[in-house]
Amino acid sequence: MQNATLHQLKVFEAVARHNSFTRAAEELFLTQPTVSMQVKQLSKTVGMPLFEQVGKRLYLTEAGRELFTTCQDVFDRLSKFEIAIANIKGLKQGKLRLAVITTAKYVIPRILGAFCQRYPGIDISLTVTNHQYVLDGLASNENDLYIVSQPPEDMDVEIHPFMENPLVVLAPRNHPLVGQKQISLERIAEEPFIMREPGSGTRKAVQKLFDAHGLPLKVRLDLGSNEAIKQAIAGGMGISVLSKHTLALEGLTNQLTILDVEEFPIERYWYVVYPSGKQLSVIAKEFFQYLLSEGKAVAEATALQKLL
Known part of the structure; x- marks a missing residue:
């Protein structure tokens, strides 16, 4: 395993999590042949097949399940290390990982723009996907914060509304x-x-x-x-x-x-959520507070500027 690369492990973990080469490729912004090649090379390094295909479904082998568990442990430790480093550096530099539902792409980038101007040393990883994929990411603790319009009812998470979404x-x-x-x-x-x-x-x-x-x-x-x-x-x-x-x-x-239809607009909200007990980095905490205190005003102000 000393010859395995971190990139190969990330690709394998995404395929294993989605049970799909196609979805993993979409998440990682790679082509499907590239994903397949990385998994094939990792299988050679392990010396055993990591997946088996039965019909149209993809399943982890016993070796694949062991490696998937190992990958989750490794990435969890790396995430904690990044949080520790970010806390040491404060808000001068670091990374913020966000996952948002597709509708929020009309608002969140405007809020992020103002936030990045305030903290120019911060890098942003923004995943825009559908509701189910955001919940999947929340369940596996892939990002720092998540923006949804329909909070999960069967997860132990912190839920905070921050803006109307009619x-x-x-x-x-x-x-x-x-x-x-x-x-x-x-x-x-x-x-x-x-x-x-x-x-x-x-x-x-x-x-x-x-x-x-x-x-x-x-x-x-x-x-x-x-x-x-x-x-x-x-x-x-x-x-x-x-x-x-x-x-x-x-x-x-x-x-x-x-x-102008009766019963409309349907009043809904956008919520920022994260797993209960999750240790937020300094950057994630700051953006969380920024969303709750200034997010709505910033989004409305920038939207007005675009119309003028």
Whole structure:
């Protein structure tokens, strides 16, 4: 194992955690052949296969399970070492690891920009992914802090709301319902919807509202990207429900508008969470406090500047 590299171990750990070469490649910003090659080289170093494929599913071998446990121990020790070094250095330099849901990408980078100006020596690792992947990362303690719109109910975590995240009904500007006041939920239920994939926080919130009123949610199209949904709305394929913050980058020339629908906006929040008992680094503590005390004001101020 003296010939194994830290990079190979990181690649192997990601594949083992996801049970997928493809997902590991996406997380690490590598190509799938590169991931496969790194795992193959590590298997040669170990002298035994680390994975076996049964049908389309990937399983760890006995040697793979042993190495996966070892990797988790090693990376946990390295993380604690980095925290110790960051504490010694204070806020002059170090790294902050964040994982955020896709909708938060419209807000968190603006908050991070102001934070980095205040502490220019800090490096940021920002992972933007869907709700389930953020929760997976939270469960395995991969990052310092996590931004979600739907806090987990089955994990022992610290949960703190820091900013409103209202869900609104979006339609193209030439939609016949534009301009109408207090459109009934029954009327809006007649429209075809373009929605995020099942399991997303937004999809669950909308489905819960429609179910409470005994109304069907007519989903014409599932898409895994807010940008793709906005393009589909502009193309006249239907209407959707998204965070109001997804319009932040549209400027004054956007092709979408918010419909005035009863029961909307659905009031939601963004939360910063981390495992209970986790030892936050000095940098993570500072950003945590920054989010709670200044995050909302900074995000709204920078959004206004973009529109002026």
